[in-house]
Amino acid sequence: MPEIGQGEPEFAQLGRISNLTQQSGNYRFQFVPDLNVTPLPLAKMRADAERWGLHEFEFYRTHWAVKDVDAYAAMWGTVASSQMPGPKAFRLPTDQLQTDDLVAVMMPFDAKFTPVYQALREAASEAGMRCQRADDIWKNEHILDDVLELIWTARVVVSDLTDRNANVFYETGIAHTIGRDVVLTTQSIEHVPFDLRSIRALTYFPNHEGLIALKTALKAKLESLTAHSRL
Structure with a gap:
């Protein structure tokens, strides 16, 4: 200036x-x-x-x-x-800083996704980053506030669209709106809404071999995103 x-x-x-x-x-x-x-x-x-x-x-x-x-x-x-209208349903935590090594994971809170989350955490760790879900933290009284802070402070957001979970769709829209790099994952491309079909998603099988492939693909994607930001 x-x-x-x-x-x-x-x-x-x-x-x-x-x-x-x-x-x-x-x-x-x-x-x-x-x-x-x-x-x-x-x-x-x-x-x-x-x-x-x-x-x-x-x-x-x-x-x-x-x-x-x-x-x-x-x-x-x-x-x-x-210049822009702010959200009315929630308040963005604009006083918080983005964290270069944080990967925020949006996925259903269901036990069957535990192995998937573990694969994502391993991928992030091997890429020199760390993973968090909203249920990993409890800083605010309302869980949505924790979710918003996690998305806001994250360098990358990973959204698993498996089972067409409404909460994950909502959180993915917020991440896209505020300009975060979003990586979509899913067990079936049929679970990806039509509006998001133009965005590449990492498709995986929820078995041992499939989760290894997911970890490898996500690690490569995270390394690509962080390398681009350092150019």
């Missing part, structure tokens, strides 16, 4: 750093803007300065600063409060 009052377009851009190199004590890099994010007016950035971890003087000084803030979470809160 530029300084205020310097004659430049007064908008902030969200993006990532690539090609970081050190040359004679200096650092060179390329800033790659996220074209999916509309530039944010500095007036709005200033109004939400606390959310971004910014101080007043920073809007009038050319400098670099590193903030302990999830930029996408801050951006969502800024946009949601001004």
Whole structure:
């Protein structure tokens, strides 16, 4: 973002750093803007300065600063409060930060899925990540609040659509809406709703060989997603 009052377009851009190199004590890099994010007016950035971890003087000084803030979470809160209608049935935990190694699993709470969840956990562990389901935690009084926090803070959401569970469909829609990477799994492609058929799903058999294949496929997918984010 530029300084205020310097004659430049007064908008902030969200993006990532690539090609970081050190040359004679200096650092060179390329800033790659996220074209999916509309530039944010500095007036709005200033109004939400606390959310971004910014101080007043920073809007009038050319400098670099590193903030302990999830930029996408801050951006969502800024946009949601001004440009987009927010959800009415629940509150998104925008004060929480996304966790780079967290895989959130959405699946029916049924004992027959225990071996499936174990396969997913092993896949995540081998990919250098960790898995959680809402029943692994109890931070809030309402389970939906735990589910929302889990989806919000996750790097990747795995949704098992087996048996057409309504709760899983609802949670998958939330994950898609807030822009999480979602990996669909199912024991039958017939359980995948028509609207999601265009998205590839990992299909598996719930036997020993099938779960091993699921673990291998999910591990590869997680490694691909996290490698892409580091580019």
